Amino acid sequence: MSTVLIYDDFDDSNRQENYKELQKFKEEVLDTQKSAKKRKFLKDLILGFLSFTLLANNFIQCAVLTPVTQNSNKLSPETTVFYITKDLALLLASPFVGAVIDHMGSDTPFLSGSVVMFLSTAMLACGKKPVFFLFARVFHGFATACIETSAMSTIANIFTTTIARTKGFGILLEIASFGFYSETSILIDFLLATLDQTVFLVLAFVPFANGIIVFLISSRLKMEEAKEFQITKPTPVPIWKLFIDPYIMLCSVALMVANIPLVFFMRTMNLYETSEYLHMEGFKADSAWFLLFSHLLGITFVILVTAKYSSYRWLMALIGLTLEGVSCFGVPFIESCEVLEIIACGIAFGCGMVRATILPTLACIMEIRHGPVFGSVYAIANAFYSVAFVISPLITYINLPSIGSKYTPPITMVIAIGFEGSANKLGIGIVKDGEVLSNCRRTYITPPGEGFLPKETAIHHRENVLKVLREAIDKSGVKVDDIDVVCYTKGPGMGAPLATVAIVARTVAQIWNKPLLGVNHCIGHIEMGRLITGAKNPTVLYVSGGNTQVIAYSKKRYRIFGETIDIAVGNCLDRFARIIKLSNDPSPGYNIEQLAKKGEKFVQLPYCVKGMDVSFSGILSYIEERIEALLKEGYTEADLCYSLQETVFAMLVETTERALAHCESSEVLIVGGVGCNERLQQMMNQMCIERGAKLFATDERFCIDNGVMIAQAGAEMFNSGTKMKWEDCFITQRFRTDEVETTWRDD
Secondary structure (H helix, E strand, O other), X not given: OHHHHHHHHOOHHHHHHHHHHHHHHHHHHHHHHHHHXXXXXXXXXXXXXHHHHHHHHHHHHHHHHHHHHOOOOOOOHHHHHHHHHHHHHHHHHHHHHHHHHHHHOOHHHHHHHHHHHHHHHHHHHHOOOHHHHHHHHHHHHHHHHHHHHHXXXXXXXXXXXXXXXXXXXXXXXXXXXXXXXXXXXHHHHHXXXXXXXXXXXXXXXXHHHHHHHXXXXXXXXXXXXXXXXXXXXXXXXXXXXHHOOHHHHHHHHHHHHHHHHHHHHHHOHHHHOOOOOOOOOOHHHHHHHHHHHHHHHHHHHHHHHHHHOHHHHHHHHHXXXXXXXXHHHOHXXXXXXXHHHHHHHHHHHHXXXXXXHHHHHHHHHHHHHOOOOOHHHHHHHHHHHHHHHHHHHHHXXXXXXXXXXXXXXXXXXXXXXXXXXXXXXXXXXXXXXXXXXXXXXXXXXOOOOOOOOHHHHHHHHHHHHHHHHHHHHHHHOOOHHHOXXXXXXXXXXXXXXXXXXXXXXXXXXHHHOOOEEEEEHHHHXXXXXXXXXXXXXXXXXXXXXXXXXXXXXXXXXXXXXEXXXXXXXXXXXXXXXXXXXOOOOOOHHHXXXXXXXXXXXXXXXXXXXEOOEEOOHHHHHHHHHHHHHHHHXXXXXXXXHHHHHHHHHHHHHHHHHHXXXXXXXXXXXXEOHHHHOHHHHHHHHHXXXXXXXXXXXXXXXXXXXXXXXXXXXXXXXXXXXXXOOHHHOOOOOOOOHHHOOOOOOOO
C-alpha cells in the first residue's frame, strides 16, 4: 500500500528520468556482461594457443631426442650429454626469465622464446656438424624456459580463482602431454621416417606463429581490462626471497620428485620394447597411450575434486606422490607386460595429480604471501622441474641392473641362428650364450685355374641351404621354438649369393615367427674372434678374399685405420693360384701356403704401402707379367708362392704395427679367411713379441666364413636391444665396417 502511494507521488518527469536511468543501468549491465564474455573468450583463446605452443615445443624435443637413442638399451656418455644440455640451459635461464617477466610481463618473453625455438630448430634441421646440434640444444633450453615460464605466469594472471586456475593449468598440462608422451609413441617413429628439413621447419613454425598470436590476443585482453578496471602494476619480488620461502620450496621439490620416476621410466622405455624383454611384442605401440591416458586421468581427477573440495589440494598432492612411490617399488619385480603397464599407469597418474595440484597452488601462495607477481615463482618451479630431466638421464646411464631390476640386460642364454653366404662358403651355425652348438658349412669349389662367379655360387647355395639348415639344427640339439633370433649376412659380399641366403633367412624367420637381424660380415668375424680367443679390445687385422682392413674399436664403432686401395689380399693370393693352376680344394690360399713352405729362393717383388693403406694389384700384375721368365731363370712355383706371401704379409704386419702403436693397444686379433695362414700368424706374433703385445688368432673353423660368426654377432645385437624392420632387412654388396654402431660394447 505504501509502495503504491510513493509511486503515485512521482510526477511524469520523475518517472521518465527514472526510466532512463533504469535503461542506462540495464545497458551498463549488458555491456559489462558482453565485456566479461569477450574477456573470457580472449582468455580461452590465450589458453588454447599457449597449450598448443607447449604441445609443439614438446613434440619438437621428442623428435630431436628419439633418433639419438633408438636401438640402444643404455645411454652412452655422448647421448647423456645431449639429453641434459637442453635441460641445463633451461635450469640456468629460468631465474633470469622469471625476473624479466616480473618486470615487463609475460607476452614479450613468450614471443622471444617462440622466435628462438624456431631459429634453433632451423639450425638443427640445416646444420651438418655436431656443434650445430649442441648449440641448437642450448638454444632449445633457453626457448623452453621462456615459453613454459611465460605460459604458466600468464595462466596465473588471467585466471584469478583457485578453481579457474586449476582448470586452466589442467587444460594446459593435458594438451601439452600429447607432445611430451610422443617420445615413447609409434607416432613419433612414423613422423621421423618422413621428416625432412622442410617438414621440420614447418613443425617449428607452429610455436613461432602461436607466439605472435598470443602476443596480439594478450594485448587486446589488456586493453579490454583497462576499460573496466584500474590496473596497477604489482611490485616484483626478488627471487632470492622466494627461494627461502618454505611453502614455495616444498611445492617445487614436490614437482621435481614427482617427475624423476616418470622421466626415468620414459628414458628406459626402450628396454621393454623388443620381444626379448619380457616377451612384450608391440609394447611400444601401447606404452605411450597407457602413460598419456593415465596422466590425463590424474589431471582430470584433480580438476573435478578441486571444483568441490578446493581445500584438499595438499592431500591430493600427497596422494599423487605416494602412488608414484608405491609404483616405483614394483619396478624390480616386473615379470610381465601386465605388471609393467600397472606400474606405468601408477607413475603417470600420480605425476599428473601432483602437477595439476602444485602449479595453481603456487599462484595462491604468491598472492597470499608476496603479491600477484608470478614470473619468478614459476621460473623456480620450471627450474626444479628441469632438474628431474637432468638427473634421470644420469641415473639411466648407470643402467637398470645396478639398481636391482631382475629383468633387464644383459640377457643370458640367447640362442641365435646365423646364415652366411657372402662368397663361395655357405654356412649356418647356432650359438647359445657364447657357446657354439653347431657350425655347418659347404664350399663351392671350381676347377683349377677358375674362380667362382656370382650366378653359379648362388645356385650352389640354393641347392644346399636346406640340407645345411637341417644339419645345423640336428647337431645343435635345439628345437626351433628355442631359437630367439634369426641372423643373416647383410653385406658386404657378392650380390647373388647374399640374396639367395637372405631370402632363406627371411622366409625361415617368418615361418618360425622370430625377429630377423642383418649382420655386417666383418663385424661377425671380429665378434667371433673375440669370443673364441678371449681378446678384450684388440687391434684387428681383417684379411679375406674380399676385404683387407686394419681396425680398432673407438666410441661405439670399429674404426678402419687402414685398408686396401684396390684388391683384397685374399683375392691377390687366389688369382695367383689360378695363374699357376693350383687346386681350389679346399681353398687356393691354403694350397699356396703349403707350396710356399717348400720355397727356398726369395724373389724381390714390389712393396706397396701407402701410409696406412696397402695395394696388391700392382704386385699381382708384376708377378703375372714375369712368371714365365722367372721360371726359366730357375725359380720354382714354390719360390714364387713363398716370395708373394712374405711380401704381402710384411705389408700387413707393418700397417698393423703402426695401428697398434697409435692405439696403444696390447692385443692383435687376426680374423678372416687369410687369417688362418700359419706364416702370417708367425710374422705377426714376432712383431707382437717385440712390442710386448699378444697375438690372438683362430683356426680354419672360425677364420673361414661360417654361419656361427653371424649368429654370435647377431646375438650381441639382439642382447643390446637392436631390432630391424622387415623393410630394412635387405642385402647390400657394400657395407663398411665403420657404418655399424656397436651398441653391445660399453668400453
